[in-house]
Amino acid sequence: MFNHHCFYSVVTRLTNKNGHNLKxxxxxxxxxxxxxxxxxxxxxxxxxxxxxxxxxxxxxxxxMTGIKLVHETFKNGDFEIQKTMNNLKKVKNQVVLTNCFHLPYDSINYKKRKGNHYIMIHSYNQDNDTFLVSDNKYETVIIEMNDLMLAMNNQMRHKDHVVFLNYEEDFIxxxxxxxxxxxxxxxxxxxxxxxxxxxxxxxxxxxxxxxxxxxxxxxxxxxxxxxxxxxxxxxxxxxxxxxxxxxxxxxxxxxxxxxxxxxxxxxxxxxxxxxxxxxxxxxxxxxxxxxxxxxxxxxxxxx
Incomplete structure (x- = not known):
């Protein structure tokens, strides 16, 4: 079974959703x-x-590509989940850095092993307060807002920060x-x-x-x-x-x-x-x- 690197996976999907054909x-x-x-x-x-x-x-x-990947970092105290929902309206797919220890759908790592993990947020369901997300192992899964916030607020790279991956391009x-x-x-x-x-x-x-x-x-x-x-x-x-x-x-x-x-x-x-x-x-x-x-x-x- 071939594993997929979470960062390469989300970057590949971001580029392809923007009309390019990268593997x-x-x-x-x-x-x-x-x-x-x-x-x-x-x-x-x-x-x-x-x-x-x-x-x-x-x-x-x-x-090499003309594609700029920008990590936008917010301090937890300054971050509001509304920023995520507003971004989804603009870009439709928002990439965030999480801690896989706090992702309930990740049966391998949930409550077992800590680690940085990139996921893609696709949409928000206001009726049941959940998000539709995907990553390198799961095509689409549902996660409750509280769980998503916990995973975003406790990622390993930037303590007490929330990290978004933004995408700008001038493709070459x-x-x-x-x-x-x-x-x-x-x-x-x-x-x-x-x-x-x-x-x-x-x-x-x-x-x-x-x-x-x-x-x-x-x-x-x-x-x-x-x-x-x-x-x-x-x-x-x-x-x-x-x-x-x-x-x-x-x-x-x-x-x-x-x-x-x-x-x-x-x-x-x-x-x-x-x-x-x-x-x-x-x-x-x-x-x-x-x-x-x-x-x-x-x-x-x-x-």
């Missing part, structure tokens, strides 16, 4: 495209490694195809220059995590599984890149599919460490992933 994989690339970076994190309780395999830049997107279609090709090649160059060191650091960080007490070690591996499988992680990024190529190069396609499988396998090994504290030598898997990453990006650069 999510196009938006993925036009926002900056594929990458590979690891960062050692510490949440105050235990360290872990965050995996990021994409770039998200609205400035790059504007330069001629830039898009050549721009995507150029972005993919530039990203390949960057990864070829940096990813070997990234994998060396990953091994070092894992070595330190393996020396933690059992509970901290277990929780670290759980966070790393979540990061790899997250909307900014390597599995989804490789899926978008695979879609971008549109079967133009069978060898690269095969390698991307292989990479997705190997990242899934690494998550499985992480799970065995998290759940059962199994002793697993991960170095061989990491070395194979590095070799494959170099091979993929060499081919992207030269094809």
């Amino acid at each position: 999510e994989c196009d938006v993925f690339n036009l926002m900056g495209g594929h990458s590979f970076r690891i960062t050692k994190k510490d949440n105050g309780y235990f360290p872990y490694v965050e995996f990021c395999a994409n770039k998200i830049s609205t400035e790059i997107f504007k330069n 279609e001629s830039n898009i195809i050549d721009g995507i090709t150029r972005i993919i090649r530039l990203n390949a160059i960057e990864i070829l220059e940096t990813c070997e060191q990234q994998f060396v650091e990953l091994k070092e960080h894992l070595k330190g995590i393996n020396e933690l007490d059992p509970l901290e070690k277990s929780l670290s591996y759980f966070e790393m599984i979540h990061s790899i499988k997250s909307f900014n992680g390597p599995i989804l990024s490789k899926n978008y890149l695979l879609q971008s190529l549109q079967k133009k190069n069978i060898e690269i396609d095969k390698k991307l599919i292989q990479s997705i499988g190997m990242w899934e396998r690494l998550c499985f090994n992480f799970y065995k460490i998290y759940q059962f504290d199994m002793e697993i030598d991960l170095n061989n898997s990491i070395d194979k992933l590095l070799k494959l990453e170099l091979s993929i990006n060499n081919r992207l650069l030269n094809n």
Whole structure:
């Protein structure tokens, strides 16, 4: 099952509702495209490694497409829900940033996991005080006003603020195809220059995590599984890149599919460490992933 990045999803739908024909994989690339970076994190309780395999830049997107995406931020005390209803009358589809922990229709995250999540508001029903909304997982669902306000007022990026995503455009279609090709090649160059060191650091960080007490070690591996499988992680990024190529190069396609499988396998090994504290030598898997990453990006650069 292919997941969809919530931000790429709402931007794709916004552009298409305005008469353009962009796919999510196009938006993925036009926002900056594929990458590979690891960062050692510490949440105050235990360290872990965050995996990021994409770039998200609205400035790059504007330069490539002529479409400007503006985050309009209100302080909670200054915000009134009437602003949302007034915007719906003007633009028909209003994108807002929420916290998925407070979205009752999100069975995966509701009251379980906090996180920033973009949704699109389509309409307001005054009779029962509800909104019709959609996101990257749900086509259209109904949410009560109080629940929507709670999710909007408690999103993670801007504490005590409400954030809208506004859309302005001066579309430049001629830039898009050549721009995507150029972005993919530039990203390949960057990864070829940096990813070997990234994998060396990953091994070092894992070595330190393996020396933690059992509970901290277990929780670290759980966070790393979540990061790899997250909307900014390597599995989804490789899926978008695979879609971008549109079967133009069978060898690269095969390698991307292989990479997705190997990242899934690494998550499985992480799970065995998290759940059962199994002793697993991960170095061989990491070395194979590095070799494959170099091979993929060499081919992207030269094809």
